[in-house]
Amino acid sequence: MATLFATVAFSIDAMLPALPALAADLAPRDANRAQLVLTAFVLGMGIGTLFAGPISDAIGRKRAISLGIALYCIASVLAVLATSLEMLLVARLLQGLGAAGPRIVSLALVRDLYEGRRMAQIMSFVMMIFVLIPAVAPFIGSLVVPYFGWRGIFGLFVLLGLVNLVWLNLRQPETLPPEARRPLRAAALRSALREVLSHKAVRLYILVMALGYGQMFGYLSSVQQIYAEVFGITDDFPLWFMAMALLSGLGTITNAALVMRLGMRRITLAAYGGQAVISAALLLLTLAGFGGAGSFPVFFAWSVSIFLMAGLTFGNLNALALQPLGHVAGMASSVTGSIATVLAVFIAAPIGLAFDGTPLPMVVGTLTCSGLALCLMLRTRALTP
Numbered sequence: 001m002a003t004l005f006a007t008v009a010f011s012i013d014a015m016l017p018a019l020p021a022l023a024a025d026l027a028p029r030d031a032n033r034a035q036l037v038l039t040a041f042v043l044g045m046g047i048g049t050l051f052a053g054p055i056s057d058a059i060g061r062k063r064a065i066s067l068g069i070a071l072y073c074i075a076s077v078l079a080v081l082a083t084s085l086e087m088l089l090v091a092r093l094l095q096g097l098g099a100a101g102p103r104i105v106s107l108a109l110v111r112d113l114y115e116g117r118r119m120a121q122i123m124s125f126v127m128m129i130f131v132l133i134p135a136v137a138p139f140i141g142s143l144v145v146p147y148f149g150w151r152g153i154f155g156l157f158v159l160l161g162l163v164n165l166v167w168l169n170l171r172q173p174e175t176l177p178p179e180a181r182r183p184l185r186a187a188a189l190r191s192a193l194r195e196v197l198s199h200k201a202v203r204l205y206i207l208v209m210a211l212g213y214g215q216m217f218g219y220l221s222s223v224q225q226i227y228a229e230v231f232g233i234t235d236d237f238p239l240w241f242m243a244m245a246l247l248s249g250l251g252t253i254t255n256a257a258l259v260m261r262l263g264m265r266r267i268t269l270a271a272y273g274g275q276a277v278i279s280a281a282l283l284l285l286t287l288a289g290f291g292g293a294g295s296f297p298v299f300f301a302w303s304v305s306i307f308l309m310a311g312l313t314f315g316n317l318n319a320l321a322l323q324p325l326g327h328v329a330g331m332a333s334s335v336t337g338s339i340a341t342v343l344a345v346f347i348a349a350p351i352g353l354a355f356d357g358t359p360l361p362m363v364v365g366t367l368t369c370s371g372l373a374l375c376l377m378l379r380t381r382a383l384t385p
Contacts, residue, residue: 001106001109001110001126002126002129002130002133003130003133003160003163003164003167004065004102004103004106004164004168005102005103005106005126005130006130006133006134006160007069007072007099007102007103007160007161007164008045008099008102008103009130009133009134009137010133010134010137010156010157010160011041011095011096011099011157012038012041012042012134012217012220013134013137013138013141013220013241014137014138014140014141014153014156014157015037015038015141015150015153016137016138016141016220016223016224016237016238016241017138017141017142017145017224017237017238018141018145018149018150018153019034019035019037019224019225020034020224020228021145021149021150022034022037022088022150025149025150026082026084026085026088027085031225032225032352032353032355033085034085035221035222035349035352035353035355036085036089036349037088037089037092038217038220038221038352039217039221039345039348039349039352040089040092040093040096041092041093041095041096041099042096042217042341042344042345042348043093043096043341043342043345044092044093044094044095044096044097044099044100045096045097045099045100045103045341046096046100046337046338046339046340046341046342046344046345047096047097047100047338047342048068048096048097048098048099048100048101048338049100049103049104049333049334049337049338049341050334050335050338051100051334052064052068052100052101052103052104052105052334053104053105053108053331053332053333053334053335053337054182054184054192054331054334055067055184056101056105056108056176057108057176057181057182057184057331058181058182058183058184059181059184060174060176060178060181061105061106061108061109061112061174061175061176062168062169062172062174064101064105065101065102065105065106065109065168066101066165066168066169067101068097068098068099068100068101068102068105069098069101069102069161069164069165069168070098070161070165071094071095071097071098071101072095072098072099072101072102072157072161073098073157073158073161073162074094074098075091075092075094075095075097075098076091076095076154076155076157076158076161077154077158078090078091078094079091079092079095079151079154080151080154080155095157100337102164103337104333104334104337104338105333107318107322107333107337108333109172109175109176110122110123110126111322111333112175112176113175115319115322115323116319116323117259117260117263117264117319118260119319119322120255120259120264120315120316120319121256121259121260123315123318123319124252124253124255124256124259124311124315125256126315132246132249134245135241135242135245135246135249136242138237138238138241138242139238139239139241139242140156141153141156141238142235142237142238144156182331192331192332192335193331193335195325196325196331196332196335196336197335199324199325200383201320201324201380201383202321202324202325202332202336204376204377204379204380204383205317205320205321205336205380206321206335206336206339206340206343207340207343207376208268208272208313208317208373208376208377209314209317209318209321209336209337209340209344210339210340210341210343210344210347211344211347211369211370211372211373211376212272212309212310212313212314212317212344212369212373213340213341213344213347213348214343214344214345214346214347214348214351214365214369215306215347215348215351215365215366215369215370216306216310216344216348217344217345217347217348217352218347218348218349218350218351218352218362218365218366218369219303219306219351219362219366220348221348221349221351221352221353221355222351222352222355222361222362223241223303223362224237225355226299226355226359226362227240229357230299230357230358230359231296231299233296240300244300244303244304244307245307247304247307247308248304248306248307248308248310248311249311250308250311251271251307251308251309251310251311251312252311252312252315253311254311254312255267255311255312255315255316259316264316264317264319264320265316265320265377265380265381267312267313267316268312268313268316268317268320268377269374269377269378270312271308271309271312271313272309272313272370272371272373272374272377273374274305274309275305275306275309275366275370276367276370276371276374278302278305279302279363279366279367279370280367282298282299282302282359282363283360283363283364283367285298286358286359286360286363299359302363306366309370318333318336318337320380321336322336347365347369350365351365
């Protein structure tokens with residue numbers, strides 16, 4: 001499950017060291033446009049997520065994941081052949097569509113076996129392993145780019161997809177028996193969609209997930225440029241990213257240890273509240289003129305806090321949203337994941353494209369998202385136990 005989840009993170013993070021070369025090759029007049037290879041992938045994943053779950057409800061979890069991986073690999077080959085940024089963005093969109101299979105159906109697979117706080121605990125264990133893969137992804141990418149260029153990164157994606165495909169089909173039993181499957185019919189899908197969206201608490205959790213994903217994707221869109229242009233860190237960027245991601249693994253460990261005792265909502269509230277306070281403090285420091293290379297330790301600590309917040313919230317939010325929807329887990333995971341991810345693109349893209357040579361747009365975006373997420377989480381307390 002961890003490697004299936006990591007398909008998405010690896011597809012984003014391994015691209016970070018390749019962005020300068022990609023921008024010089026396909027977007028020499030506007031380097032910020034190279035960031036769109038990240039958001040195009042996320043948009044495709046969001047759209048694909050809407051269909052991956054219902055398809056898995058009809059044909060089984062393993063077959064749906066396998067089809068998604070196949071599309072992911074084909075799109076990766078198309079990306080290698082791209083001769084313009086527009087062609088590459090189309091390939092990345094298709095790649096995101098394929099990645100939706102392993103990303104969202106594996107969540108439904110876990111929901112087939114677990115629910116509630118136990119599911120949140122299992123997801124935390126998955127995330128503990130998962131965090132190692134995106135942690136080393138930029139480092140791996142930095143080893144490939146000097147020898148094979150940015151196109152070589154997509155060869156890595158094909159390899160990852162094939163490993164996942166073989167491992168899944170050799171080791172993971174099917175969790176949705178034929179008698180429990182739901183036919184892929186428009187009426188049934190509309191009915192399940194109405195049921196998912198009829199829960200006010202679920203709608204609020206979707207918005208909170210969108211804000212969480214949005215600030216994370218916004219950070220990833222600009223982080224390589226900030227390291228290079230603000231702090232003068234280029235060659236060592238993958239190592240710093242690895243250290244940050246590994247430190248943030250403490251979030252998933254903490255969540256796994258505390259979620260059964262404190263509950264999912266209380267931990268999520270504390271995470272977003274803490275992130276809002278930290279981001280507000282950094283914003284005040286930035287506006288007061290605290291910046292330059294000497295501020296790197298503060299920026300690095302703040303970056304770690306963003307990843308810690310993700311470890312403390314994403315698994316809990318998914319479990320909270322799916323808790324009343326176990327009988328339509330595939331459709332529920334699709335609807336919640338799709339809406340949250342697509343909305344996140346419209347949050348992340350402006351944050352990334354607003355990069356002006358300083359961390360200010362990123363800090364403002366993170367503070368806004370965390371503050372709004374905190375307010376929405378407070379509203380859920382009156383709706384569900």
